[in-house]
Amino acid sequence: MGMEVSTTPGNRSEIKPAILLVQSDTAGRMLLARQLERVGYAVIPVPNGGDALDILEKRFIPFLVTDWEMPDMTGVELCRAVRGLTLDGYVYTILLNTRESKANVLTALAAGADDYLTKPPDDNELRARINTGRRILKLEQSLRAANKRIHQLLVTDALTSAYNRRYLMDHLPQEIERARRSSRPLSVALCDVDHFKKINETYGHQIGDRILRSLSTLLMSNLRRDIDWLVRHGGAEFLIVLPETPLADAVAVSEKIRRAIASHAFEIFGVTVNVTLSFGVAGYHSVSAPDDTAIDALIADADDCLHRSKDAGRNRVTA
Numbered sequence: 543m544g545m546e547v548s549t550t551p552g553n554r555s556e557i558k559p560a561i562l563l564v565q566s567d568t569a570g571r572m573l574l575a576r577q578l579e580r581v582g583y584a585v586i587p588v589p590n591g592g593d594a595l596d597i598l599e600k601r602f603i604p605f606l607v608t609d610w611e612m613p614d615m616t617g618v619e620l621c622r623a624v625r626g627l628t629l630d631g632y633v634y635t636i637l638l639n640t641r642e643s644k645a646n647v648l649t650a651l652a653a654g655a656d657d658y659l660t661k662p663p664d665d666n667e668l669r670a671r672i673n674t675g676r677r678i679l680k681l682e683q684s685l686r687a688a689n690k691r692i693h694q695l696l697v698t699d700a701l702t703s704a705y706n707r708r709y710l711m712d713h714l715p716q717e718i719e720r721a722r723r724s725s726r727p728l729s730v731a732l733c734d735v736d737h738f739k740k741i742n743e744t745y746g747h748q749i750g751d752r753i754l755r756s757l758s759t760l761l762m763s764n765l766r767r768d769i770d771w772l773v774r775h776g777g778a779e780f781l782i783v784l785p786e787t788p789l790a791d792a793v794a795v796s797e798k799i800r801r802a803i804a805s806h807a808f809e810i811f812g813v814t815v816n817v818t819l820s821f822g823v824a825g826y827h828s829v830s831a832p833d834d835t836a837i838d839a840l841i842a843d844a845d846d847c848l849h850r851s852k853d854a855g856r857n858r859v860t861a
Contacts (some may be wrong), residue, residue: 544693556567560589562618564587564610570661571589577663599627602631620675621653631683635654636659642660705772706774707774727786729785729823729825730783731792731822733780734819736856757780762833769785769786789861804817821851
């Protein structure tokens with residue numbers, strides 16, 4: 543939730559929720575700003591709807607209090623415009639008017655306002671209405687966080703915390719389309735733990751699972767944050783997606799990871815296990831395959847290269 547910091551006379555900083563106040567009349571805006579400050583809020587006053595929209599597009603503010611009657615853009619028009627924006631959260635909007643009527647209330651609610659007050663509002667009523675808005679915003683934030691957690695569970699592999707195949711099939715087409723439109727490179731690296739069946743047979747599946755979890759963490763630590771992404775493609779197999787990465791650079795990244803894993807000792811339950819990876823790397827070219835077959839062709843090429851690495855003795859990169 544948007545906050546402002548104010549300094550009290552006792553030299554302590556107090557964090558107050560921010561409210562965007564829109565009113566064209568300068569004197570009225572100053573009076574209402576002082577009133578909102580009295581009930582405990584940091585006020586960002588602007589004279590018109592255009593300025594309010596500019597601020598909201600640059601910075602999320604959860605509360606909007608706007609006058610109805612303004613030149614250029616009315617409060618009703620501003621409410622409609624705010625509801626059309628893509629923002630980081632919900633903006634609770636209170637519309638102010640000098641006239642109280644059922645028709646005005648219905649018009650305000652239909653435009654996207656959450657509440658309607660006649661002005662000048664009483665301090666106690668204003669505080670009560672805004673506190674109601676805060677409760678609604680907290681519920682909205684909780685719902686948004688819960689939905690985010692649910693979505694994360696749906697697209698994440700439970701064991702390794704890497705993405706799962708569902709995420710791959712949803713997002714790899716987007717990466718390919720982006721590469722096609724921009725004529726930028728895209729590469730993938732398919733890697734598999736060498737002799738993983740033997741590791742499970744020797745040490746047990748519990749240690750095998752711990753190795754996969756630690757391996758996933760190591761793989762992700764060698765990727766670019768918020769650019770590259772990792773998928774558990776099956777069993778002990780991972781797919782690394784490298785946007786805007788030419789094939790030669792993807793080979794270099796894979797080789798760096800291969801060396802890092804080969805030199806890493808996995809210490810689990812007092813047992814030391816050494817692991818190696820085999821890699822198959824492939825690059826996407828927009829002219830190499832139709833869009834509807836590009837995903838299958840790209841992964842098939844990487845898989846073919848992975849098998850060549852296995853056939854050549856494992857613990858190597860083939861592209």
